[in-house]
Amino acid sequence: SRSGIPEVIYAEGKTPRKVSDIVERVVSQKGMIAVSRASEADHAEIIHRIGTEGVVHNREARMIIVDRRKDKPSNVGRIGVLTAGTSDIPIAEEAACVAEIMGCDVIRGYDVGVAGIHRVLEPLKTMISEDVACVIVVAGMEGALPSVVAGMVGVPVIGVPTSVGYGLGAGGIGALTTMLQSCAPGLVVVNIDNGFNAGATAALIARMRKSSL
Amino acid sequence: SRSGIPEVIYAEGKTPRKVSDIVERVVSQKGMIAVSRASEADHAEIIHRIGTEGVVHNREARMIIVDRRKDKPSNVGRIGVLTAGTSDIPIAEEAACVAEIMGCDVIRGYDVGVAGIHRVLEPLKTMISEDVACVIVVAGMEGALPSVVAGMVGVPVIGVPTSVGYGLGAGGIGALTTMLQSCAPGLVVVNIDNGFNAGATAALIARMRKSSL
Amino acid sequence: SRSGIPEVIYAEGKTPRKVSDIVERVVSQKGMIAVSRASEADHAEIIHRIGTEGVVHNREARMIIVDRRKDKPSNVGRIGVLTAGTSDIPIAEEAACVAEIMGCDVIRGYDVGVAGIHRVLEPLKTMISEDVACVIVVAGMEGALPSVVAGMVGVPVIGVPTSVGYGLGAGGIGALTTMLQSCAPGLVVVNIDNGFNAGATAALIARMRKSSL
Amino acid sequence: SRSGIPEVIYAEGKTPRKVSDIVERVVSQKGMIAVSRASEADHAEIIHRIGTEGVVHNREARMIIVDRRKDKPSNVGRIGVLTAGTSDIPIAEEAACVAEIMGCDVIRGYDVGVAGIHRVLEPLKTMISEDVACVIVVAGMEGALPSVVAGMVGVPVIGVPTSVGYGLGAGGIGALTTMLQSCAPGLVVVNIDNGFNAGATAALIARMRKSSL
Amino acid sequence: SRSGIPEVIYAEGKTPRKVSDIVERVVSQKGMIAVSRASEADHAEIIHRIGTEGVVHNREARMIIVDRRKDKPSNVGRIGVLTAGTSDIPIAEEAACVAEIMGCDVIRGYDVGVAGIHRVLEPLKTMISEDVACVIVVAGMEGALPSVVAGMVGVPVIGVPTSVGYGLGAGGIGALTTMLQSCAPGLVVVNIDNGFNAGATAALIARMRKSSL
Amino acid sequence: SRSGIPEVIYAEGKTPRKVSDIVERVVSQKGMIAVSRASEADHAEIIHRIGTEGVVHNREARMIIVDRRKDKPSNVGRIGVLTAGTSDIPIAEEAACVAEIMGCDVIRGYDVGVAGIHRVLEPLKTMISEDVACVIVVAGMEGALPSVVAGMVGVPVIGVPTSVGYGLGAGGIGALTTMLQSCAPGLVVVNIDNGFNAGATAALIARMRKSSL
Amino acid sequence: SRSGIPEVIYAEGKTPRKVSDIVERVVSQKGMIAVSRASEADHAEIIHRIGTEGVVHNREARMIIVDRRKDKPSNVGRIGVLTAGTSDIPIAEEAACVAEIMGCDVIRGYDVGVAGIHRVLEPLKTMISEDVACVIVVAGMEGALPSVVAGMVGVPVIGVPTSVGYGLGAGGIGALTTMLQSCAPGLVVVNIDNGFNAGATAALIARMRKSSL
Amino acid sequence: SRSGIPEVIYAEGKTPRKVSDIVERVVSQKGMIAVSRASEADHAEIIHRIGTEGVVHNREARMIIVDRRKDKPSNVGRIGVLTAGTSDIPIAEEAACVAEIMGCDVIRGYDVGVAGIHRVLEPLKTMISEDVACVIVVAGMEGALPSVVAGMVGVPVIGVPTSVGYGLGAGGIGALTTMLQSCAPGLVVVNIDNGFNAGATAALIARMRKSSL
Ligand SMILES: Nc1ncnc2c1ncn2[C@@H]1O[C@H](COP(=O)(O)O)[C@@H](O)[C@H]1O
Ligand SMILES: Nc1ncnc2c1ncn2[C@@H]1O[C@H](COP(=O)(O)O)[C@@H](O)[C@H]1O
Ligand SMILES: Nc1ncnc2c1ncn2[C@@H]1O[C@H](COP(=O)(O)O)[C@@H](O)[C@H]1O
Ligand SMILES: Nc1ncnc2c1ncn2[C@@H]1O[C@H](COP(=O)(O)O)[C@@H](O)[C@H]1O
Ligand SMILES: [Mg+2]
Ligand SMILES: [Mg+2]
Ligand SMILES: [Mg+2]
Ligand SMILES: [Mg+2]
Ligand SMILES: [Mg+2]
Ligand SMILES: [Mg+2]
Ligand SMILES: [Mg+2]
Numbered sequence A, B, C, D, E, F, G, H: 001s002r003s004g005i006p007e008v009i010y011a012e013g014k015t016p017r018k019v020s021d022i023v024e025r026v027v028s029q030k031g032m033i034a035v036s037r038a039s040e041a042d043h044a045e046i047i048h049r050i051g052t053e054g055v056v057h058n059r060e061a062r063m064i065i066v067d068r069r070k071d072k073p074s075n076v077g078r079i080g081v082l083t084a085g086t087s088d089i090p091i092a093e094e095a096a097c098v099a100e101i102m103g104c105d106v107i108r109g110y111d112v113g114v115a116g117i118h119r120v121l122e123p124l125k126t127m128i129s130e131d132v133a134c135v136i137v138v139a140g141m142e143g144a145l146p147s148v149v150a151g152m153v154g155v156p157v158i159g160v161p162t163s164v165g166y167g168l169g170a171g172g173i174g175a176l177t178t179m180l181q182s183c184a185p186g187l188v189v190v191n192i193d194n195g196f197n198a199g200a201t202a203a204l205i206a207r208m209r210k211s212s213l
């Protein structure tokens, strides 16, 4: 497509059969598809139906990618992905995974959250020196990390609130609100746990740099 | 600064005196400042204090810009700004205004909202042919336009919900929710009525293209 | 009854025994009943109690219909039912199912949602040329499809938000809010996942046309 | 247009000048327009600009209608409009007003709410004997009237919650929730205070009967 | 105690052992106790510990009563308990059960809800002719029945919202809001699903009549 | 009427003319009426229209009572009214005022709230020794007083949350929630600021004692 | 009193006369009082009634203190008060003002918020070297500063969210949620804009150190 | 660390393997760690990995503490921990447990809640005579106990709302709101169920007294 963003289906609430029906149809038309929130059963059914060629199951990200395209995009650009805690990693991997399919190099820095701001400095320095086009910051609970990062870099930051946390602001509402209320310009957000959209948008931004050459 | 985003103060709830105190201090240090949600009284007090040189009052956007820098950024890139209705224009102007200070060219397309999807096609076509780096879409009420636009362009879209609307979802909550729930990848959002941040982030994206030359 | 709307019981939270008690009583009085959110166990218990005559179990819609009336209504009119995604189909089937018992012909167009507006055009054209009296549009997540459809047809549109979606606006609140905020006149809504009411109201509208002959 | 629904602008938050600009443009193109939530100043500015021909200001409904069409629709059908209390009348008039422009006859029954269910019986009987195609029921506070009416008539009922009421459920949220939760099939709703949409949809339903002759 | 209201423990979230510890202690001190939201396991453990004397398990109400008092209150007065639907019965039984321990006679009228207002008339007539001191009305979904009943009787009505219902207002919030917004004076409410408190308060009211003899 | 509760109109949002229209009509039919949230202008217009006979304006309660009945109820019973703070007094007076019209004696105890539990003891002791049938407790902010009182008396307690308070739980939501969550049986509630309903229900309870003589 | 916390009245919603009534009574009994959210009119009325002796009006904090005690507490300990922005200063002053009446020394550091974390370092260093017993951190919008500070000091931090901010999380809800969700142990909070309570609690903590000498 | 607060990991949502990875790493660096919301499986995996030395599993608190430090803090000070009900005990134990690791003595008083205020008096008296530096009060449902306690003691009170309760204010929102709305100065709060933070802050306060010797 114009944007190069892979078609994605959300597997939660669909039977493995329904999922693999759609996978089969889309792959035969476009050569590729992404399945988010995928289960082991979805994976089993898919490879049972269309074989293992070009099928990758990123279990951490709960994603299945089927990519049988001839010309895969590559070298599109570089982005960074940070998480505040370890619970935020699956969503971060979902983002990284999508950006990689779209041809980006991804620099990861996980579990560097607020409890020790200093821990974010090193991965950030690497990202800046590697000239990332955009930084995705994934955080739950109070969700303050994206705002801190946005104050430190000169590129756009995409905040991804995660549904980690309990009490007032549970389910990611606290983190989302913090990110939207942030006074740090340059920070934009996606919905709670929507790693997919963060990864896709980051890749669109990264691609811009290359395409302008 | 690293990012080139102007310092901004939020005038609502501050006396004109407090506003102009800050303006005077910041301008003397950095040569420029932006004042959002500014009143006529704020404007009067500012020019009374520091004179009219480099002071622009964009009344539609309720912004005052003071820019006394020697080297103003220009030619940084091109972005598009769309609004769904006429009530959304002040927030759109806030965004456009900030992007312009940061050196962007802005293509506007106002009042092209959902009631007639066809009306959005023409300004979008212009924006695409002019190779915008990013499209800001400002919308209140149901807030569906950003999602429609994101489905049509290959660049990132920044959705800005506005506080237009009444009943369930009043005050912009409906529009914000729609944008976050959108299935269209490539769409990221800022908080309700936060035109400033949308404009600043769009300029960061636009600049990326140029900087890579 | 005056309205021809079948009595319906909501099976969730009732034991199969309680459900079949009510079914038996109502069928003996009125010749028919509808059971929504019905389980396999409800179905087994019902046919165990009253036999299979006139009992239809629409598993997709999670509905059991018992219809032992002599004179079933038919040819009452024609309505359309659309869904944005595949997850919305069970609720759409609930609506279609009720309209059919009330004697309507139903034209279905599923999975035609916003990601590709063009996909909605074909089923809509058919519906218009078949002169539907009303279009039911079922959508989760951002719930923008009903508004789009209402802008394209000259008949009433009934929006049915579904509880699909996560993050801010989860559980259908986002879709409901979008539909209520919509600027498109001619669009009315029912509660989240209430396919039954959408189907019943659509049939009342369809019947009006016939009854005026 | 296809649907015959007049173009409407929402005057709240627009200057009289902006309102009359739009009115002038739309009237010259389509011969008519409706202005909702209109002030005296809007009215003054409009007749100052385009004269009084075909301009009607319904103060109770806070609407201005400009209608300079040659062929005005008439005899399109009959609808009923009920209110629970006296505070609900402005919204009811907004609905009635729109339905009348679209060519409907409107039977009104105001202040017949729950405190005495018996008071609703008489106007309802008239409406039924006059064969209304649809009943609009406008109610604030607990908003129970639409549900009661839907249980008594065999035509669709459109519930309009109003922003009357205080405490938990204030601003119309209570009434809206009651209507959505209602067990009475045949009841559909519009957003709080959205009389315009209720009137437009009712007229679409009424027209159906006629159009089928 | 002064009020005669039995001590009650809320079993949900406590182990059977913890529950029976408390039961044993309280019964040895006061001769009686009520256990709400009790499971089969709670029951088994209690009779294992203290024997079956005076232990009654009302499964419909999910309550266990242990009453080993010498002088049980009786003839304290008469109250009515109504439910809108069948799903509301467990909460109604919780209320009835408590009122009975406190010495009241209870007249029940279940599943008489709004769908047919006429169905409420007969049980209400009996309650009025039997001179009940108070009517408890239990209702979920739109929760309109208590308001209707309060308009028909000259005694206090206690509304009990139940957690039945889905969509906007799910979990009983819709019913609670309706009851609080009700325009019918004489209607007071307790929290969602709190049958216990409704029964206890109704008995306090009933006792007043007797005590004044 | 059956219940003796006076008809009441809510003046907020109605013009003095509309208010006095209704007052005139109701007084001529029933001899009495109550106007809540009444302004000075409402009062002026009413006495201008119907004279001062039997018109009482309780400014603290913002109520106007018109009572021209021959046989006014009296000696119906005794109730207590408490407030936590001084800001809660207007709502308490609204309740007291209604109970008095219905023939009750009212014992007041204002500003005795939680900050010093001891201050509530004295008025409570008087109320108990005077044998009140019911205690109304009006409280804003955390709203804990009704629960404390219910633990100390053997008669029903009606909690009235007021819209005093700011921050989380502002507008009375905090106080309402506290009262509904209270573990103290015998406590029932009305909506925020609804003194009228509290007074009317308390009088119904008080009357019960007398009527049973 | 035991705690030394001054009695305080909340002036908002009370007439100057009511305020000064209470002031007069309390001062004659206890020698002192604090009035929060006080207006000029409250001040005028108070000094008109009781003279100017010991009356201090802190306009920034909107507080009036009357202190005619012989032995004023002093040297009780030292606390720090920080604000994120300039809009947060009135609430910070309310806190500082109360702590000072209770005998504390207060070190202020205003407008040091997140936009530049470095700006918070200097005042924090002073506070630590001056051995403050507690730090109050006042912040609106995203409210991240208290969490950052709690990660840097070894004493308790009291977060005070302010009602600054708009959009999702407006009115201080965003800041409150952030502070409650914070992962930084040692951070406790008070309600939005409740500077009074923050100041009082900080003084209790400070006093502890001294009292143990 | 500066503050002596142990590093803590939140085990919910992490696999035992992930949990024990982190435990192993942190213990080898700092000699200790706390695991909250820990399962039996977490415990098994931890002792399998690092042996049982210094590992304590407080099952009531669902916490695992690993403490292999040479110099454990002790005699740091004394705090009190109260609960309203028995359901609140696990959260109270979490708080007590953390305070103990930080070297505090803890005086417990459980199940002393509102139903009988007198029951709180005895443990409070002990706490005061033992000179506690701070009282933690854990309460669900209406959450009124912390406010009552704050009115009775001269030291800071930390309120911990628990997620006990149903209906409006369920999940601890009611208790949290009550505590924030409380008029009792000296009361500060932590998020729902956050016993850890309450314990840590209480220990910081207690330590202050000692450290000042
Ligand atoms: N009373 C009303 N309620 C809801 N929507 C309205 C109302 N009046 C006008 N509109 C819609 O609001 C939109 C106008 O937006 P704007 O251009 O910002 O005035 C149009 O789509 C109208 O159909
Ligand atoms: N700024 C404030 N924030 C919170 N509570 C306050 C404030 N000022 C006074 N109060 C409390 O509000 C209550 C006064 O209620 P009232 O008698 O209605 O004025 C007392 O308990 C005061 O301690
Ligand atoms: N229109 C705006 N929307 C959001 N944040 C803003 C806006 N204008 C200024 N700000 C931010 O608000 C903060 C200023 O807070 P204050 O010092 O209280 O004015 C700064 O961090 C600004 O970056
Ligand atoms: N069904 C119920 N609804 C509301 N409160 C209850 C119920 N059952 C018991 N309680 C109250 O819950 C509290 C018991 O708390 P706990 O000690 O945690 O069990 C007591 O105050 C009881 O009066
Ligand atoms: Mg985190
Ligand atoms: Mg719009
Ligand atoms: Mg969908
Ligand atoms: Mg009404
Ligand atoms: Mg029901
Ligand atoms: Mg109060
Ligand atoms: Mg701030």
Ligand SMILES: [Mg+2]
Binding pocket: H084, H085, H088, H113, H139, H140, H141, H142, H143, H164
């Ligand atoms: Mg409790």
